[in-house]
Amino acid sequence: MTAPRPTTFNEPTDPDVDLHVPAQRHQSWRGQRSIVAVVAVGGAVGASARYGASLVWPATAGSFPWTTLWVNAAGCAVIGVFMVLISDVWAAHRLVRPFFGTGVLGGFTTFSTYAVDIEKLVNGGHPRTGLAYLAATMVAALAAVWITATVTRRLVAWRQQ
Template sequence: MTAWRVQAPVVAVVALGGAVGASARYAASLVRPTPVGGFPWTTLGVNVLGCALIGVLMVVAGRARAVHRLVRPFLGTGVLGGFTTFSTYALDVRQLVEGGRFRAGLAYLVLTPSAALVAVGTAAWLTRRVLTWRQA
């Protein structure tokens, strides 16, 4: 029972953050919906932006002297985990392929994780550079 008492606040902030992130992702899909048969630019953008923000968070939280223990689970796992979406990405790939747009589906299949990795790496690198510059 003691382990649950320690982890219960973490579970709560992840759930709360997930609701915030998923709501933001859904709002983006309402603002810029993917037309039937269209390329899922909004989902791609959300996933790349979310990964870039995760890169920033990793560096900032890693360098902070005093960060509350619930900040990382709330922002990283919760908000940004809820904001980015592997399930919609997989569904979009399937819909493109089944809709006869094999090349677009293959491009999207490769582009999303590639762009996400570049985004997290570049954002982390830039954040380190900015923090180092500000400390100088």
């Protein structure tokens, strides 16, 4: 038995659906509505939380954008825990991952604000701060997801003994 071939962005996840046939295209969309809806709602929740953090801890022009760095690192830490729990510990409802993982955490963590912050720093005459921020966010985000996933896996294994 062979492993299923991974799908690409342009092909449907259901091999019986031919997107060149309009009726099947419509049928494929109908099956995705609930997923799109929970991602949208989760995204609104996550983006609102990120916006709230920027109001509580605003960054001044030209200064290091600590709030965005910590939001991204915290979001990645939660992603590390969440992904271990829903893949190794319990079978989540089919809408949990799109709602929380893609929606809430995708809306909370922010590549767009990260990129805009770097652009503002560089264009504002602070290229070293922009470069430091670029590197620090990348390191913090990757370290956060790796550390929390590793710790969560170990805690789950220890608890199951």
